Structures are given as structure tokens and as C-alpha cells.
Amino acid sequence: MGARTSGIRQIGGAPGPRGGWAARKPLVLAAAVVVLALLPLYASDYGISVGILIFLYMSLGQMWNLLAGYSGLVSLGQQAFVGIGGYTLAMVTQAYHMSIALSFFIAAGVSLAFALVISFPIFKMSGVYFTVGTWIVSEALLVFFRNWAFVKYDAGYNITVAYRISMPALYLGALAVGLGATALVYFILRSRMGLALMAIRDDESAAEARGVRLYRTKLACFLISSVYTGITGVVLYLNITYVKPGAAFGIDWTVCMVFIVVIGGLGTIEGPVIGAVIYVILRQYTYNFPGISMIMLGVAAVAIIMLAPEGIMGAVHGRFGFRLFSTERRPPPGTGPRQYPEDAADV
């Protein structure tokens, strides 16, 4: 990555002409996307399958980060939406023999409706009560699915349509979902709502005292995050091909989201990207040690947190001032003293 000068300039803020990196960034990113999209041409099947996981977990991480990292909503219930995505795919394609494409729309709709309904009770709670509330709601959903005849109770479904999807196609789907999540978060943060979110991230009640509407902003985030997690769930289950309540609505999903975001860097766009890469690779590796794989992941998380309390991206930013996706606002040019010599000097 452009370890060159770049970031330091960015933060020190010499305004004026945008430096080489800033101008070239869109090109570099576009090239990176092309290289990633062509991966099926040069990678092994194993490589492709790891790629699929990385992008899907990236999406989960981005969406959890949107909640916990920016709007202060620490949810332990996002697995509900993974499960909704998985079950929607199963019901639409297996029970009703309709298209996969339709599953995405229905999963989005059901996720939106479910998120909206549970928002009324859980948004009355704050802090740790919100966290526990989301968890209880998702556990309740798990119990409900186990006892719901419509979804064949605990038996689950084989998602047979998924067998017909080739690895490269699935990879491209995962890539779209993962990069789409990253782009979505980026555009949200560049928007007016993003300005509110960054203020909320830093100090919620101060943000309110400046006129930020907390409830509205957080609810919007919760709905976006939940819908996108539901959509990600569809692709996840195209990959897993078998859905059962215990796994689909298991808290494990959210545990990985937390892991990814915390080691990558809470409240940064790059964090979930790096976190997902590390998480998936670590997990592939720890498969070789059944039984203690969770312990190894835990130890890795603790080690990273001790070395970099604000996650890897937090540490990188703290040391080099580097941001791949800068959401920083620039003042409009205008009157008044603008460039001071110390601008450049005191970085």
C-alpha cells in the first residue's frame, strides 16, 4: 500500500494541490478491484474459497462497525439477519422454487421489517441494555425458528440451487457484497449523516448538544446495517448450502464480526477489511487444530489488542496518519489567514 509520504501530508493538511497519492488513489483502487475480480483466473480453488470468505466476512464486519464503531450501538444480535438471509434463500428457492435473485429482495424486505419492529423496544434501551436486548431478541428468534413448522422446525434445508453456482460466480458475488459494503460505509460517512455519525462516535451527548438527532441517525444506521447483513446472509448461505436454525441464528456470527472489527480497528473503514483478511486466514490455519481453534483465535485477538489497543488500523493511523479512505472534510477556500508556516512544520 502506498506507504509513501501520503498520509502524513493528508493530516498535516497542507491544503492546495492534492498530492500524488490523492490524485492517483481512484486509479490504484480501480486497479485493485480489477486484480481482485480476475482472481478466479489465476488462483486455485482453495484460494477462491478463501477469497469468498474474506469478502463475506468483510461485509459482516463493515455492517457491525457501522453500528458499534460509528453509532455507538453495540449489538450482539446481528446473527438474526444472517439467519433471515439464509432462511429466506432456503424458503424462496427450496420451498417455493423461485429464483435466487428474488431471495435478495425478500431477504432485504424481511430484514428491514424485522429491524424496524425490534427497534421499538431495543431503542428504548441504551448501552449494555441495548447489547443484551439485541442478543435476547436474536435468541428468541432462534427458538422461534426451531419451533416453526413452516421452516421444518430444527431439520433445516439443503439449498440445492447453490450447487449449480460455480466457484468463480460465487466469488464475484462475494466480492460485490464485500466491496459494496465498504463503498456503502464510505459514502455514508461522506454524507451529511456521516458527519453526524462521526460526531456520535466521538461523543454522543455532545453531538446532540450541537443539534444532531440521535434517534433518527442511529435508527437509520441500524436499518441499513441490518438489511445489508441480511443480504450478506443470502450469499453466505449460497456458499454454505445448508441452513439450520442453530447455526444460522448462532451468536458465533456476531462474535466474528466483533473479532474482525476490534482487531482491524473500530470506527475506521479500513478496519473491517484488514480484520476480515486476518480472521479468515487465522481461521483457515486453526482448522488444523480442532478443539483449540477458538482458543487460538482468542489469544490472537488479545495479542493484537495489547499491541494495538485501537486495532491495526488505529495503530497505523496513529503512527503514520495514513487513511486509505479519507472521510475528512476540507474547508472551502476563502478569506482570512489560511496557510501558516507551522502548518507544515508541526506535524
Add this chain to the structure above:
Amino acid sequence: MSVENLAISFGSNQVLKSVNLELHAGETLGVIGPNGAGKTVMLNIMTGILKPDGGRLVFLGRDILKEGVVERVRMGLGRTFQIPRSFRNMTAYENSLVGAVFGSGLTERAAGARARDILDMIGLSGKKLEPAGKLGLLDRKRLEIGVALATGPRALLLDEAAGGLTESEVAEILGIVRKVKESGVGVIWIEHVLQTMLHGTDRVMLLAEGRDVICGRPRDVMSSREVEEAYLGAGVGARTRRKRA
């Protein structure tokens, strides 16, 4: 703006019994009182963070005690916090932008110019791209006022805007407040440091024992028996308190 019979208690702790005050446009009203007198509580009631047990708060001709925090900001009630509450990962400019965008409902583009001009006015334009978390105390105090100003207040409530600063730094804050006042904004300025109040305000009010004990010309109030009693009664001399870091 006027406050009538404001009262609040926390359990058995009756912090405000009956507070009355009036603020005119373009006027600076100092509020002094010993530690724990309820100065910050009064301000929190005014801005909607706390609900009073009784009383009235009339702003722009309307009792606004039922309005929420955000509505009051948008009506033009700006404030600073005693301990600066800047958004530490955002730059000074972005901090100011948050106030300008959400405090007034401007678009980001329109708000940008205001946010920039305010940084010029508070003397922070040289550091506008620094993260607020890296600023020193004086700059954070300045920014705190700047962000409040960015919301476009008709009345500005300052909670110890000069607390903890050296004499020359206090002078900087005084200069900023004077400019604010000259632009027609009414200012309520809470402060421990009595000296600041002598120079920076038009009137001073003493808040003690849950009441507005006296209110008048700064010099008269400072030398009054009531102030002496309130501060000595609290067990600490007003002068020693200036040494707080």
C-alpha cells in the same frame, strides 16, 4: 431570555430552589457561585439535558422547557461544556462544521464557509486540520466556543470558558466573548474566576443556596457581603481557586 423560579432536586438534594434571571440581546451576564452551587445544573436545564421540577424558561417569547435538546439548539440556544467536549478524532474544522450543519440545518456546503469563518474568528484557523484531540487546553476551550457559535446562537451559554487557563489565555477568551457580544448575541458566562467576571461582563449574578442571591454591576456584586459569605461559607477562598491547573 428569562428564567423564573427554576427548581430541581436530585433525591433529597435540593440543588436549585428558585432561580430567576433575565438576559438581553448583546449583553453578557456573569454567573458566579461556589463549587456545587448548581451552576452547571442550571445550564443543563436551560439546554434540555435535565428536566426541572418547576419554573419557566422563556426564550424568544416562548416557554421552551418542553422542547428537546436539538430543538433548543436550532432555536438558537448554544452552549459550551465545562470540560471541553470536542469530537477528538475530527479536525477542528470538522468540529466547527458539525455545529454549523446540525445546529442550524444548513447544507454542508453552506455550513463550510461559516465553520471556516468561525475558526478565523476564534484564532484557530492555523490549526483547522488538526484533530481536536491533539489540541492543547486553550485551543480546546476556544474550539468549544467556536463549535457553539457555529450552531448560530442568539444566546450563548458558557460554562467556565476560562477555567484552568493562565491570565494571558483568559484574555484571549475575553476577546472572543467580546466579539460575540458585539454581534448582538446574549451571553451567560459561568465562571469561578471572579476576576474574569469583572472585565468580561455587564452584570454579574451570584448563585448560592439554590437561589439567585444578588445580581448587579460586576464591581458592586464582587465587593458585596453576599459574595464573601457564599465563597467563605463554602470553605474555600475565591482567590486560591485560581490556581487550579
